[in-house]
Structure formats: C-alpha cells, structure tokens
Amino acid sequence: MKKFYKILKEFLLLIAALFFLSPVYIIIVNSFKDRQELYENVLALPKEFSFQYYIEAMDKMNFMTALGNSLYITILSVLIIVILSSMTAWMLARTDNKLSKIIFMVFIATMLIPFQTLMMPLMQFMSTITNSLHIPMINTREGLIFMHIGFSASISVFLYHGFVKSIPITLEEAATIDGASKFGVFWRVIFPILKPITVTVMILNVINIWNDYLLPSLTLTDKGLRTIPLSTFYFFGEFTIQWNLAMAGLMLTIIPVVIFYILAQKHIIKGIGEGAVK
Amino acid sequence: MQNKHNKGWYLLFTAPLIIIFLTVVVIPFVIGIYYSFFSWDGIAANPKVFVGFDNFIKLFSDTRFLESTWKTTFFTILAVISVNVVGLVFALLVTSKLRTSNIARTMVFMPYLIGGLILGYIWQFIFLDVFTLIGEVTGFEKVFFNWLIDMDFALYALVFVFTWQMAGYIMIIYIAGIQSIPNEVMEASMIDGASWWQRLKNITFPLLMPAFTISLFLTLSSAFKIYDVNLSLTGGGPANSTEMFAMNIYNEIFGYGNYGYGQAKAIIFFFIVAGITLTQVYITKKREVEL
Numbered sequence: 001m002k003k004f005y006k007i008l009k010e011f012l013l014l015i016a017a018l019f020f021l022s023p024v025y026i027i028i029v030n031s032f033k034d035r036q037e038l039y040e041n042v043l044a045l046p047k048e049f050s051f052q053y054y055i056e057a058m059d060k061m062n063f064m065t066a067l068g069n070s071l072y073i074t075i076l077s078v079l080i081i082v083i084l085s086s087m088t089a090w091m092l093a094r095t096d097n098k099l100s101k102i103i104f105m106v107f108i109a110t111m112l113i114p115f116q117t118l119m120m121p122l123m124q125f126m127s128t129i130t131n132s133l134h135i136p137m138i139n140t141r142e143g144l145i146f147m148h149i150g151f152s153a154s155i156s157v158f159l160y161h162g163f164v165k166s167i168p169i170t171l172e173e174a175a176t177i178d179g180a181s182k183f184g185v186f187w188r189v190i191f192p193i194l195k196p197i198t199v200t201v202m203i204l205n206v207i208n209i210w211n212d213y214l215l216p217s218l219t220l221t222d223k224g225l226r227t228i229p230l231s232t233f234y235f236f237g238e239f240t241i242q243w244n245l246a247m248a249g250l251m252l253t254i255i256p257v258v259i260f261y262i263l264a265q266k267h268i269i270k271g272i273g274e275g276a277v278k
Numbered sequence: 279m280q281n282k283h284n285k286g287w288y289l290l291f292t293a294p295l296i297i298i299f300l301t302v303v304v305i306p307f308v309i310g311i312y313y314s315f316f317s318w319d320g321i322a323a324n325p326k327v328f329v330g331f332d333n334f335i336k337l338f339s340d341t342r343f344l345e346s347t348w349k350t351t352f353f354t355i356l357a358v359i360s361v362n363v364v365g366l367v368f369a370l371l372v373t374s375k376l377r378t379s380n381i382a383r384t385m386v387f388m389p390y391l392i393g394g395l396i397l398g399y400i401w402q403f404i405f406l407d408v409f410t411l412i413g414e415v416t417g418f419e420k421v422f423f424n425w426l427i428d429m430d431f432a433l434y435a436l437v438f439v440f441t442w443q444m445a446g447y448i449m450i451i452y453i454a455g456i457q458s459i460p461n462e463v464m465e466a467s468m469i470d471g472a473s474w475w476q477r478l479k480n481i482t483f484p485l486l487m488p489a490f491t492i493s494l495f496l497t498l499s500s501a502f503k504i505y506d507v508n509l510s511l512t513g514g515g516p517a518n519s520t521e522m523f524a525m526n527i528y529n530e531i532f533g534y535g536n537y538g539y540g541q542a543k544a545i546i547f548f549f550i551v552a553g554i555t556l557t558q559v560y561i562t563k564k565r566e567v568e569l
Contacts, residue, residue: 010376016368017382020389020442023400026408042407084295091291095284103296110303112555114503116527117548120541121309122302129301150302153295182287211393213506214528229395236399236510243403250400257391265384268391272447273454 024254031247038244053248057235060245063252065224066231070256073141073216073227074209077148078202081156084149085201086194089160090186094169104161111154115214122147123218137219144219148209156201159275163197164190200271203264210257228253314542319535326538333542342518343526343543350502350523353433357501360441362493365448370478372449373456383453387446394443398510401439402426429519432512436520439507444500448493455489456482491562499555523547 030038031053032046058064092100126137126147137143167190175185191198213229220226226234235249261268314333318326337343368386372379389397405426413422425431425438459482467477505524508514514521514529521529527547531540 006376009371009374010378013371013376013382014378016371017378017385020446021385023397023404023442024388026404027400030403039407042411084298087291088295091288095288103292106304107299110307112499112552113303113307113548114524114544114551116503116505116524117310117544118303118306119528120531120537120544121313122306124313125301125306125309146298147302149295150298153299153303157295182284182291186291207391207393211395211506213393213395213509229393232396232399233510243407246399247403250396253396254392257393258388261388261391269383269387269450272450 027247027250027254030244031251033244035242035244053245054252057245057249057252060238061231061235061249061252062223062226063231063249066226066228067256069141069225070210070227073145073148074206077145077152077209078205080145080149081152081205082198082201085153085156086160086191086198087186088153089157090164090190092157093161093164094172104157107154107157111158115151119214119218126219139219139221139225141220141225144216147215147219148212151215152205152208155204159197159201159204160194163194167193196274199267200275203268203271204275206260228256310541311545313538314545316538318538320531320537321535329538333539334546336539337543337546342521345518346521346523346526349433349520350504353436353504353522354498354501356434356437357440357444357504358494358497360437361444361448361497361501364441364445365493366452368445368449369452369456370482373453383449386449389443389445390447392443394504394506395510397439397443398507401435401442402511405435426512427516429516432516432520436504436508436511436522439511440501440504443507444497448497451493451496452486452489455486459485487562487566491559491566494558494562495555498558499551502551502554523550 026042029044029046030042032049032051037047092104123138126143129135130138130143137146171189171193172185175189180188211229212227213233216227216230217233220230232249232253236246313326315328315330316326317329317333318324368382372383376382392400405424409422410424413419416422425435463481463485464477467481472480503524504522505528508520508522508525512520514525524547527540527543530536530543534540
C-alpha cells in the first residue's frame with residue numbers, strides 16, 4: 001500500500017510539472033504551422049517542420065541585434081555591479097563608524113522604493129545631465145548600464161555585506177601585517193572567499209536585467225539599440241494577428257534563457273535559495 | 279598619517295558605487311517629491327505651477343485611481359495566497375525524496391526565468407485559442423473561454439499567469455527552508471509516533487517561519503508592483519478593468535501627460551508598498567521560532 005502511494009505521488013508530481021511546461025509545448029508546435037493548420041488544432045503536432053517562420057520572425061524582430069544588445073548590457077552591468085558592490089560592502093562592513101552605518105542604512109531603506117516612483121524624475125534628471133553636462137545618458141546602452149548599476153546596488157551591497165560579516169577578520173589582519181595594501185588584501189584574500197555570494201549576486205542580477213522591460217523602454221528610443229524584451233514588445237504591436245509568426249518570435253526569445261538555464265542550473269537554484277535566506 | 283591613508287582607501291572603494299547610486303536612486307527620489315507638489319505637463323517650455331497638496335487631495339475623488347487601487351489590492355491578496363500555496367505544495371513534494379523530484383523542480387522553476395512580459399504574450403495566445411478549443415471540445419464553455427475579454431475573469435487570468443511565473447521561485451525558497459530543518463528532529467518525532475500531519479503542523483511549519491517571512495515579502499511586493507505581465511497579457515483591459523496601480527501611474531504620467539499629478543500617485547504608491555511590506559515583515563518575524 002505504501003509503495004502504491006509512492007508511485008502515485010511520483011506520477012502526480014510529474015504530471016503537475018509537465019503541466020507547468022505545457023505552454024512551451026504549445027508555442028513550439030505552433031511555431032511550425034501555417035495559419036490554416038494552426039486553427040485546425042492548436043494542440044496537434046505540426047505536419048512538417050519548416051523554419052520559415054523563424055527566419056521571418058528573426059528578420060522582423062531584428063533578433064540578432066537585440067540579442068547582441070541584451071548580452072552587452074547584461075554582461076557589462078553585472079560585471080561592474082559585482083566589482084563595485086563587493087568593494088563597497090567590504091569597506092562598509094569593515095569600517096566600524098557612524099558614516100558606514102548611515103550609508104548602509106540608506107542602501108537598505110531604498111530597496112522599498114518601487115521603480116514607478118522614480119521613473120519620471122529619473123528620466124528628467126538624466127536628460128538634464130545629457131543636455132547640460134553633455135554626457136549621453138539617454139538613448140545609449142552605456143547610460144542604461146549606468147542606471148542598471150544604480151538600481152542593483154542596494155540588493156547587491158546587502159548580500160555582500162551579510163557575507164563579509166561572517167568571514168573572520170584575522171585573515172585580513174595577517175595579510176595586512178605581511179604588508180599588503182587594502183587593494184591587495186581585498187582582491188587577493190577577500191574576493192576569492194566571496195565566490196559563493198558572488199554567484200548569487202550575478203544570477204539574481206542577470207535574471208532581473210535580462211528580463212527588464214520598463215527601464216529600457218524609457219531610455220532607449222533608437223530601433224538599433226532595442227533589447228530582447230523591447231523588440232518583443234514592438235514585434236507584438238505589429239503582428240498580433242499572425243500567431244504562428246508570433247510563436248516563432250517567442251520561441252527565439254526563450255532559447256537564450258533555456259541555454260543559460262541548462263548551463264548554470266545548479267548555480268541558479270542554489271543561488272536563489274541562498275540569496276533569499278540571507 | 280595612517281588615518282588619512284585609510285580615508286583615501288575608504289573613498290576609493292565606496293565612492294564610485296555611491297555616486298552612481300545617488301544619481302540613479304536618491305536624487306530622483308527627492309526630485310520626485312518636489313514634482314508631486316506641482317501641476318505640469320512634462321514639456322520643458324511650459325511652466326510648472328505650484329499647487330501645494332492639491333494633487334494629493336485630488337486622488338481621493340479620482341474614481342479610476344480608487345478603482346485601480348482596490349483592484350490591485352484584490353489581485354495581491356489572491357496572488358499571494360495562490361503563489362504561496364502552489365510553491366509550498368511543490369516544495370513539500372519535491373523534498374519528499376521522489377525519483378521525479380529533480381526534474382519536477384527544474385520544470386516548475388523554468389517560467390520564472392522567462393520573464394513576465396514574454397509569459398504574458400504566451401498566455402494571451404493560450405487563453406485566446408487553446409481555452410476556446412478546450413471549451414468547444416469538452417463542452418465546459420463556462421470555464422474554458424477567452425478569460426481576457428471578461429471583466430472579472432481577466433483579473434483571475436492575471437492571478438493565474440502571475441502564479442505560473444512566481445510559484446517556482448517561491449518553491450526554491452521553501453525548499454531551502456525545508457532542507458535546513460535538522461534530520462534528528464524529524465526522526466525523533468517519527469519514533470515518538472507523530473503522524474504525517476502532526477509533523478507538518480508542529481515541526482515543519484513553525485520551523486519554516488523564516489522562509490515564510492521572505493516568501494510573503496517577495497510575493498506581496500512583487501504582486502502589488504505588477505507591471506510586465508499586466509502590460510503584455512491584458513494591457514489593462516477590457517475597459518480598464520485590469521489596470522493595476524503601476525500601470526495607472528505610467529498611463530497618468532506618460533499617457534495623459536499629467537506629470538505632477540502622476541508623480542503624486544507614485545509617491546503614495548511608495549508609501550503603500552513600504553507600509554504593507556514593513557508591517558508584514560514585522561508581524562511574521564515575531565512568529566519565528568529559534569531551534
């Protein structure tokens with residue numbers, strides 16, 4: 001009887017999980033069908049596999065450009081976030097004075113501010129900087145990277161800060177006595193120890209920045225600068241009725257995510273779990 | 279000398295991030311408060327007129343805004359319950375040492391990575407074509423029809439897709455919580471003859487309180503701030519019936535060009551989000567038990 005329950009549980013869990021992935025099945029099968037075939041039966045397998053709609057969607061979405069932009073923006077943002085926030089968090093955690101406490105408190109408190117509260121004044125302020133200081137913040141990928149760093153600062157500093165607190169200070173003291181500078185101590189002794197939390201910080205930020213729609217939609221106006229969520233949005237504005245083409249387009253946007261998931265699955269699940277418990 | 283040296287290092291390590299953070303978050307926040315006291319259409323050449331607290335007073339007679347606040351609250355309550363129930367059930371199943379555990383965890387987590395905007399488009403198609411097909415074939419047309427064109431069901435569709443997106447994420451947090459419960463406690467209770475339900479109620483749930491605090495915090499704040507799924511799934515329709523708080527602010531500012539009034543809404547939005555989440559964390563933190 002016990003064994004029967006176990007098999008039943010196995011079976012139910014698998015069904016539930018498959019149910020969760022069923023939308024992916026629906027987009028895959030329909031991305032190969034022509035319009036008539038699609039409306040005959042949306043759940044059936046396609047009669048033949050032609051990549052015609054993929055090629056068309058790729059062209060209409062400017063997919064390769066969007067992929068390049070998304071990769072450039074995400075990778076650069078995350079790298080700079082890791083470098084700057086780990087340095088800041090370490091200094092704040094190891095310098096025990098009022099100023100450090102205040103700075104850390106401000107980082108934590110601002111985590112509660114929704115993006116919608118900042119978006120309009122942020123855009124105003126960024127265009128002021130663009131116009132008066134001639135630093136191109138608006139409508140450039142680098143300007144967007146700058147803003148992504150600002151928005152990710154709080155959570156990243158918070159995660160690093162908690163981790164640094166758990167490292168015994170004696171290690172650093174030994175290195176300092178040996179004559180290493182603060183810079184040397186941090187990069188040679190501390191940063192390697194931070195590796196587990198660095199993985200968490202990277203994964204959380206990659207997911208957020210890769211999927212972000214609203215901030216890029218406000219800052220990037222040039223067609224050639226669009227990220228994947230942006231080009232998906234404009235693509236749907238133009239081709240909603242042609243669902244087979246739309247399905248191929250959606251499939252294209254999911255492929256990079258699936259590749260990322262397959263390559264880094266263990267780190268992602270561990271990273272998310274640890275990031276939340278902190 | 280040593281002290282001055284240290285100050286230099288302090289500045290070198292912290293200043294770059296603090297400067298970026300100030301320009302992107304802190305300064306815009308302050309400017310935002312300033313704007314909320316003005317009436318302005320967003321065009322630089324046009325004057326900003328100081329109106330004091332008028333924008334905030336106007337909010338109380340803005341029926342579309344009040345409607346949107348109520349809808350967002352209703353959505354948040356439903357979404358928080360459904361995400362946490364689904365997430366917790368999956369977490370309990372996945373950690374009960376089944377052979378399908380790993381593959382199930384992988385699949386359930388997948389939607390979270392795809393992102394709200396794209397999930398919304400996928401589900402738009404499913405409601406439009408797959409639901410109507412199932413309705414026609416099975417005859418349950420009262421349940422399986424295009425939810426997105428019905429004023430009430432469109433909101434449930436939003437809850438459904440939001441659950442689809444978030445449940446896997448919350449599941450991972452509960453899994454981490456369950457795995458941190460020491461095995462000895464479980465074994466001891468089994469020797470004492472505690473039933474499955476007694477163990478769940480008296481051991482698992484109390485020890486899961488920290489995970490519960492975090493999961494509630496994450497679902498509460500992300501449900502209340504929902505935008506991407508809202509935009510791609512319903513676009514606020516039909517007839518503004520699913521225009522959530524965040525979308526209402528966006529439309530007020532960039533759609534109607536009421537920059538000052540929209541910013542006043544945005545400031546209120548901040549106070550509500552901060553108020554709700556801090557209260558929740560305070561309440562659930564008190565119930566956490568130490569082992």
